[in-house]
Amino acid sequence: MKAITKSAFYHLKNIAKLRGLMSKQDLEKLVHAFISSRVDYCNGLFTGLPKKTIKQLQLIQNAVARVLTRTKRSDHITPVLMSLHWLPVSYRIDFKALLLVFKSLNGMGPNYLFDMFQLYAPTRSLRSLQKNLLVEPVVRTKCGEAAFSCYDVNLWNQLPEDIKNAPTVGSFKSRLKTKLFSDAFC
Known part of the structure; x- marks a missing residue:
């Protein structure tokens, strides 16, 4: 740094x-x-x-x-x-992290990242099935919460559905930047 x-x-x-x-x-x-x-x-x-x-x-x-x-x-x-x-730096970091998650879930990222994320599949028919959620890993420490695999999953699960279900990378970037910009300055 x-x-x-x-x-x-x-x-x-x-x-x-x-x-x-x-x-x-x-x-x-x-x-x-x-x-x-x-x-x-x-x-x-x-x-x-x-x-x-x-x-x-x-x-x-x-x-x-x-x-x-x-x-x-x-x-x-x-x-x-x-x-x-x-965007402020902390939001730029979140933007890049979420972009990496989007790309890996849509087959545009490396395989090891795709394997890191698991889509949430409930055992029963629930409304959360259509929400495109990821399984959050169980962690017991603050350091574990800061890990890429946990931090990014948490960010992803907080995103609105219209952003997560964007059809292209360009539309995902545009929608995500708009959301982060409004979060940062409004």
């Missing part, structure tokens, strides 16, 4: 020097190439991490948003993130 933050702030400092020389679109491309890609890389591994650790990544995102929009440090960051249509 320390290497990510150090690298991100180094690149952000250099990008900030170019603000007057480049258009906003070009700055956004640089930010995505040098900073966002590092923050998002393997962020599925960040599922279940403590809020203190995630906060470091959120500080990077906030600083990037301030540089792009020329917002003062004293101004509140939420409206800036909303105007850029950026």
